[in-house]
Amino acid sequence: MNAPAAPSLAVNVGGLAMRNPVTVASGTFGYGVEYADWIDVRRLGAITVKGIRLDPWPGNPLPRHVEVPGGMLNAIGLQGPGVAGFIEQYLPRLREFGVPVIVNIWGTTLDEYAEVAARLSDAPGVAALEINVSCPNVKAGGSSFGTDPATMAAVVAAVRRRTRLPVIPKLAPNVPAMGPFARAAVEAGADALSLINTLPAMAIDIERRRPVLANRTGGLSGAAIHPVALKHVYDAAQAVKAPIIAMGGIVGAREAIAFLIAGATAVAVGTANFIDPTTPLRVIDGIRDYLIRHRMASVSELTGSLQT
Amino acid sequence: MPICDAIILAHAPLTGDYRLLRLQAPAIAEAARPGQFVHLRIPGLEPTVLRRPFSIYRAETDGLSILYKRVGRGTETLAALREGATVSLMGPLGNGFPLTGSAAKPVLVGGGYGVAPLVFLASRLPRQGVVLLGGRRAEDVLCIRDFEALGWPVEVATEDGSRGTRGYVTALLDRHLGGATAAPELFACGPDGMLRAVGTRAIATGCRAWLSLDHHMVCGIGACLACVQKLRMPEGGTRLARVCKDGPVFEAREIVWEEPA
Numbered sequence: 001m002n003a004p005a006a007p008s009l010a011v012n013v014g015g016l017a018m019r020n021p022v023t024v025a026s027g028t029f030g031y032g033v034e035y036a037d038w039i040d041v042r043r044l045g046a047i048t049v050k051g052i053r054l055d056p057w058p059g060n061p062l063p064r065h066v067e068v069p070g071g072m073l074n075a076i077g078l079q080g081p082g083v084a085g086f087i088e089q090y091l092p093r094l095r096e097f098g099v100p101v102i103v104n105i106w107g108t109t110l111d112e113y114a115e116v117a118a119r120l121s122d123a124p125g126v127a128a129l130e131i132n133v134s135c136p137n138v139k140a141g142g143s144s145f146g147t148d149p150a151t152m153a154a155v156v157a158a159v160r161r162r163t164r165l166p167v168i169p170k171l172a173p174n175v176p177a178m179g180p181f182a183r184a185a186v187e188a189g190a191d192a193l194s195l196i197n198t199l200p201a202m203a204i205d206i207e208r209r210r211p212v213l214a215n216r217t218g219g220l221s222g223a224a225i226h227p228v229a230l231k232h233v234y235d236a237a238q239a240v241k242a243p244i245i246a247m248g249g250i251v252g253a254r255e256a257i258a259f260l261i262a263g264a265t266a267v268a269v270g271t272a273n274f275i276d277p278t279t280p281l282r283v284i285d286g287i288r289d290y291l292i293r294h295r296m297a298s299v300s301e302l303t304g305s306l307q308t
Numbered sequence: 309m310p311i312c313d314a315i316i317l318a319h320a321p322l323t324g325d326y327r328l329l330r331l332q333a334p335a336i337a338e339a340a341r342p343g344q345f346v347h348l349r350i351p352g353l354e355p356t357v358l359r360r361p362f363s364i365y366r367a368e369t370d371g372l373s374i375l376y377k378r379v380g381r382g383t384e385t386l387a388a389l390r391e392g393a394t395v396s397l398m399g400p401l402g403n404g405f406p407l408t409g410s411a412a413k414p415v416l417v418g419g420g421y422g423v424a425p426l427v428f429l430a431s432r433l434p435r436q437g438v439v440l441l442g443g444r445r446a447e448d449v450l451c452i453r454d455f456e457a458l459g460w461p462v463e464v465a466t467e468d469g470s471r472g473t474r475g476y477v478t479a480l481l482d483r484h485l486g487g488a489t490a491a492p493e494l495f496a497c498g499p500d501g502m503l504r505a506v507g508t509r510a511i512a513t514g515c516r517a518w519l520s521l522d523h524h525m526v527c528g529i530g531a532c533l534a535c536v537q538k539l540r541m542p543e544g545g546t547r548l549a550r551v552c553k554d555g556p557v558f559e560a561r562e563i564v565w566e567e568p569a
Contacts, residue, residue, distance in 0.1 A: 072358065223354065271356060277311065
């Protein structure tokens with residue numbers, strides 16, 4: 001008996017061509033170069049780098065993280081080298097990997113988002129822009145833009161005007177319903193959606209009666225948030241036709257496949273990178289094995305295949 | 309560098325809650341330098357439990373050893389593992405202590421299980437010095453025999469006076485600083501308060517002090533920016549270094565300590 005033909009893993013996320021549907025979540029993979037010593041990053045469908053704003057940014061004081069049951073809280077606060085630092089220090093090496101680079105961008109004003117987008121659009125080697133309108137850990141910018149549909153849409157539109165790259169807003173999970181946000185983002189010019197960001201959360205040291213995180217609050221990530229993310233992805237997929245990059249609590253292929261069935265076109269591995277850096281590669285292999293087992297010729301057959 | 313599965317070769321209790329874990333990891337052992345660490349994933353926990361960093365205590369041809377203290381659920385689970393079980397390791401990580409050809413006499417200052425990388429360091433330094441160890445009680449003072457086997461004299465201070473001098477290890481250090489003899493070179497690992505006190509004395513007396521910081525870490529390889537430390541730059545200004553990747557060892561003059569919370 002002939003071996004079945006290898007299923008096609010290639011996907012297109014709003015104009016971003018990926019050889020497989022697996023990327024990494026912004027903030028969990030540095031600027032791509034750090035993990036290159038540990039895994040073959042050339043196998044990834046795309047590399048999504050840590051959030052970049054116009055100028056270098058110091059982030060929050062320590063402690064910036066705490067482990068909690070089912071995951072962790074972080075309040076790194078978007079420490080980063082600024083757009084010029086990123087282009088100079090990291091982009092040349094990222095280009096050598098031959099993998100599409102998604103740059104996560106943020107700002108404190110609409111103009112800043114737009115300016116960062118314009119600067120990155122002129123830099124060779126950037127494949128798409130993920131707009132961070134949902135970081136819970138910065139006072140200005142981040143989720144202050146992402147929890148009102150009109151404000152979020154204004155950010156998307158401002159970026160849209162300054163770039164030809166695929167524009168992918170990363171939506172906040174702490175909203176009453178995902179549908180209106182997904183629709184508003186697409187109407188404002190988003191080519192695809194990315195969801196979810198971390199969930200606003202808190203931990204208290206009961207002996208000292210103080211918040212554990214110096215920022216007082218942080219964002220919850222890890223296995224615990226997968227069911228929450230799955231519901232949001234499902235709702236967004238019902239609301240819009242735009243492709244979705246799904247993330248939140250992937251620890252192996254099982255969670256990733258559930259996202260695809262719920263309607264995602266691609267997935268991103270986040271916190272699991274810290275624990276097992278091979279997770280994204282295991283997810284790629286696991287999706288391929290699943291497609292073979294279910295006699296599917298392409299991962300696109302899996303997307304939105306939920307039986308209800 | 310591959311992520312390696314290491315078989316437990318030996319796992320033995322030391323004094324108190326401290327334990328010695330010997331792992332079969334020849335590639336990491338061969339590459340390891342004193343002051344570097346391994347990032348260990350404890351098996352049997354939920355998939356989102358983070359790795360834990362441990363300083364390398366010994367690196368021999370067939371394996372490497374770490375010392376640890378049972379302090380929480382992670383190390384409790386680790387403590388229950390028997391010989392033959394497997395743990396996942398990333399390493400060796402970090403920059404380690406400099407093994408310079410400095411003529412200054414090395415003075416090693418260790419607090420609690422912070423002594424672990426200093427044993428490895430003493431075995432690799434080209435010149436012999438002295439070791440100063442501190443702990444809350446006698447059971448918190450580890451590895452004295454290791455240093456004695458290398459021919460290094462050991463001085464001990466405990467806070468309750470149950471072993472050696474009563475008080476902090478920095479009182480022992482003061483006797484080696486500021487005398488008529490040439491300035492020594494300090495190498496220290498232990499709690500932040502001890503490191504800060506060692507650094508302050510080093511700066512005041514004009515000797516170099518290499519301090520190994522013990523920040524909580526997440527990724528261990530410089531990607532997540534959870535364990536940053538503010539450093540002075542030689543040309544002025546400050547920068548945020550990653551303790552896991554750019555450290556854990558920094559020279560005392562570089563470190564900008566945060567005010568106590």
